[in-house]
Amino acid sequence: MIRFFGGRVMTLANGIETQDIEVWTEGSKIVFVGKPKAEELDGKVFEREYDLKGNLLMPSFKNAHTHSAMTFLRSYADDMPLQDWLFKQIFPMEAKLDGEKVYWLTKLAILEYLTTGCTAAFDMYFELDDYVKACIESGFRSVLCGAVSGDKSNLERLENNYLKYNNVDPLISFMLGFHAEYTCEKELMEGVGKLAAKYKAPVAMHNSETAKEVRECIEKYGMTPTELFDSFGIFDFGGAGFHCVHMSDKDLEIFKNKGVWAVHCAGSNVKLASGIAPIVKMQDMGINIAIGTDGPASNNCLDMFREMFLMTGLQKIACDDASACPADSVLKAATVGSARAMGLSDCDIIAEGKQADLIVIDLFQPNMQPLNNIGKNLVYSGSKQNVKLTMCAGKVLYEDGEFRIGEEPAVIYKKSNEIIESMKD
Amino acid sequence: MIRFFGGRVMTLANGIETQDIEVWTEGSKIVFVGKPKAEELDGKVFEREYDLKGNLLMPSFKNAHTHSAMTFLRSYADDMPLQDWLFKQIFPMEAKLDGEKVYWLTKLAILEYLTTGCTAAFDMYFELDDYVKACIESGFRSVLCGAVSGDKSNLERLENNYLKYNNVDPLISFMLGFHAEYTCEKELMEGVGKLAAKYKAPVAMHNSETAKEVRECIEKYGMTPTELFDSFGIFDFGGAGFHCVHMSDKDLEIFKNKGVWAVHCAGSNVKLASGIAPIVKMQDMGINIAIGTDGPASNNCLDMFREMFLMTGLQKIACDDASACPADSVLKAATVGSARAMGLSDCDIIAEGKQADLIVIDLFQPNMQPLNNIGKNLVYSGSKQNVKLTMCAGKVLYEDGEFRIGEEPAVIYKKSNEIIESMKD
Numbered sequence A, B: 001m002i003r004f005f006g007g008r009v010m011t012l013a014n015g016i017e018t019q020d021i022e023v024w025t026e027g028s029k030i031v032f033v034g035k036p037k038a039e040e041l042d043g044k045v046f047e048r049e050y051d052l053k054g055n056l057l058m059p060s061f062k063n064a065h066t067h068s069a070m071t072f073l074r075s076y077a078d079d080m081p082l083q084d085w086l087f088k089q090i091f092p093m094e095a096k097l098d099g100e101k102v103y104w105l106t107k108l109a110i111l112e113y114l115t116t117g118c119t120a121a122f123d124m125y126f127e128l129d130d131y132v133k134a135c136i137e138s139g140f141r142s143v144l145c146g147a148v149s150g151d152k153s154n155l156e157r158l159e160n161n162y163l164k165y166n167n168v169d170p171l172i173s174f175m176l177g178f179h180a181e182y183t184c185e186k187e188l189m190e191g192v193g194k195l196a197a198k199y200k201a202p203v204a205m206h207n208s209e210t211a212k213e214v215r216e217c218i219e220k221y222g223m224t225p226t227e228l229f230d231s232f233g234i235f236d237f238g239g240a241g242f243h244c245v246h247m248s249d250k251d252l253e254i255f256k257n258k259g260v261w262a263v264h265c266a267g268s269n270v271k272l273a274s275g276i277a278p279i280v281k282m283q284d285m286g287i288n289i290a291i292g293t294d295g296p297a298s299n300n301c302l303d304m305f306r307e308m309f310l311m312t313g314l315q316k317i318a319c320d321d322a323s324a325c326p327a328d329s330v331l332k333a334a335t336v337g338s339a340r341a342m343g344l345s346d347c348d349i350i351a352e353g354k355q356a357d358l359i360v361i362d363l364f365q366p367n368m369q370p371l372n373n374i375g376k377n378l379v380y381s382g383s384k385q386n387v388k389l390t391m392c393a394g395k396v397l398y399e400d401g402e403f404r405i406g407e408e409p410a411v412i413y414k415k416s417n418e419i420i421e422s423m424k425d
Helices: A068-073 A082-094 A099-115 A128-138 A152-165 A186-199 A211-221 A225-231 A249-258 A266-271 A279-285 A304-319 A327-341 A374-381 A409-423 B068-073 B082-094 B099-115 B128-138 B152-165 B186-199 B211-221 B225-231 B249-258 B266-271 B279-285 B304-319 B327-341 B374-381 B409-423
Strands: A002-005 A022-026 A029-034 A048-051 A056-059 A061-066 A118-123 A141-145 A172-177 A203-207 A239-243 A260-264 A289-291 A358-361 A387-392 A395-399 B002-005 B022-026 B029-034 B048-051 B056-059 B061-066 B118-123 B141-145 B172-178 B203-207 B239-243 B260-264 B289-291 B358-361 B387-392 B395-399
Touching: A056 A327, A061 A239, A061 A260, A061 A289, A061 A327, A068 A082, A068 A099, A068 A409, A099 A118, A099 A128, A099 A387, A099 A395, A099 A409, A118 A327, A118 A387, A128 A141, A128 A152, A128 A172, A152 A172, A152 A186, A172 A186, A172 A239, A186 A203, A186 A225, A203 A225, A211 A225, A225 A249, A249 A260, A249 A279, A260 A279, A260 A327, A266 A304, A266 B304, A279 A289, A279 A304, A289 A304, A289 A327, A304 A327, A304 A374, A304 B266, A304 B304, A327 A374, B056 B327, B061 B239, B061 B260, B061 B289, B061 B327, B068 B082, B068 B099, B068 B409, B099 B118, B099 B128, B099 B387, B099 B395, B099 B409, B118 B327, B118 B387, B128 B141, B128 B152, B128 B172, B152 B172, B152 B186, B172 B186, B172 B239, B186 B203, B186 B225, B203 B225, B211 B225, B225 B249, B249 B260, B249 B279, B260 B279, B260 B327, B266 B304, B279 B289, B279 B304, B289 B304, B289 B327, B304 B327, B304 B374, B327 B374
Parallel strands: A002 A048, A061 A118, A118 A141, A141 A172, A172 A203, A203 A239, A239 A260, A260 A289, B002 B048, B061 B118, B118 B141, B141 B172, B172 B203, B203 B239, B239 B260, B260 B289
Antiparallel strands: A002 A022, A022 A029, A056 A358, A358 A387, A387 A395, B002 B022, B022 B029, B056 B358, B358 B387, B387 B395
16 A cells, blocks of 8 residues: 655545645555544555655546657657648658557657656557557556548457457557548448447547638538537547537537537647637536647647646637636646546546546645645646656656656667657658 | 766757757856867866766756746736736735845746746846845846836936946846836836937837737827837837737837847736737748746746747747747747847857856657757757756756755745735735
């Protein structure tokens, strides 16, 4: 058992206030939350007693949309028009990937997730065996998102992956999904809708990221992507849309009625000039909101703190209202919201029986002082610099700048540089 | 003498490329930049030899607009409409400040500047003796900006401060300035124009931060703030405008023709819903651009990395162009640009004879890998986490998370919390 004591705990079970309580973990789970009585502590032997020394213990962040292995393209192709970026740089380089490369590039991403206090990624990519191996070896949690595209012949693979990766390891799960409307034939999307019905399962995909995507979908089908997906029954058991920048009122109604999560990717949306998602409108309607970074080729970092500031900052600008999208809603989206969007409802808050996916935030750094409001400090001032400890499923994977994922960072950096160099013609 | 060797050096003298060279400092200055010959090293005794181990040495960031002592209001009043924020929260609290409070609150800000690799602040506030004391004791550079408002009776104080604080310490200088059009009477601004002529000196002020400010100025004077200031000769020897969000074409022409610096405060502008400054238009016209954080009540942190990403991200969105405002222009604005806007032309780049205001960036963190493009990595992925060392005027003030400013951070945090608590009714 590990005992966290001597600090502030933000359980996120309700608001963003903090409490002077203890948290104990055993194995992968939280087993005690509260103020122990003297007799409860008496004779109790802990594997480790972590004195928070006034710092903050809270649920970890979860990254609800990413393509982890795209670390190799970080700062490789920036400041370019979107189409050139995608077709001249990204796609040709991705064609050169293989399983071993994905394995190392995923480990690089995991290092970065840990530095930002993130313990789970909702990942959409390929070479899944190698991706999963990198996650399990590192002790990092991941929800794989079906990434099929093209024609209906890919449905079998999607179903097989769904069955396979939901039974491979407690850290790994798989959600039905497909890449996006503009990369999938109609029959494939119809087939995904049938799989959703067969397994009573949610479905996730890129949705309405750019104005072009929505316009062309309407030209082709007479419907927005959201309407189209809904017509195939894809959202009948919920799911998630990544980006959701260009959403009609009808689209939002569908999200609301079907309980679909909008996964906000603010950093990517500004960097690729996709637009500003209507987050405040969604919040007002009661639509579920999560936060993702998107892949490191489009962001370029995997920093949940930057995403949080961007989420509220962009809404304040877009709504011309400094009170829009308050800090508590942002903090909840990045933690509880993202966990639930990924189907990780046992990793969302600090409560007995939940998974011990926790972080310690250093409050004794200048950007967190004075302690007027810890929740607002996190959203408006927080930085990777403040992450002292990241625990996933009860195991400490990152502490005081040191990684414990079974592989030296230096080896991962060397491999990553070798990989990108080998791919340049 | 201190010798930096074994890494990459980005001098920023021209582009953002890095070189495999050494940098030596002596006293407050850079005394050697290049590859030393064997005989130059022979028998040379260095006070310290800093092995960069492949990391990056570059000029420090400079924060070209801030109100340092406002740290006490960090996360004290957020998510509020601008007018309520200013009149109900900020102004009443500021009225309770005194010199000792400003002293401690400034030290808190200096700690944070150092963590983000910033060695100089262009500060506009009051209780200048106490502010200056905090900077000098810490070894931190500052340019004070005249902050007068109200009627012309304040001109004498402005002139006295100009003469006094330009001769107090090598780390301190003072630029003529006033708060803003909307807080100053006409005669005061006219008087500042005369002082500019008398001393052939640049002048800085808040300029066109909000649409309301510009609209009301036009109603009152029939001119925009920029036109009004120019009509008083205020820009005849250059200067700087803080924010510059709502600028007409004529305003931009004045900035261009008079060589006035536009100090971009992206974080504050989104958080207070002020708008997005026309940075790309300014860049296309050749207007000088610098970066500031604004004060910690409006941002809420003093993070030059976040400001850099926001600068380019907001332009990409506003221009609907993912290639807008490329990384090199942003990196230069935050370093060379800010230094020059502050009149610190001897602190801008790495070159022999320049001040040794330098930082070491840890490239062996996951967010900096692989090393496809270090400049783009800094702007798109950089974080406070990457700042290994901050040197101001040849003295190391921050290294590997430890501060060397002559005061323990714990004392500063305690004082800061006591100050804000004592001010709450």
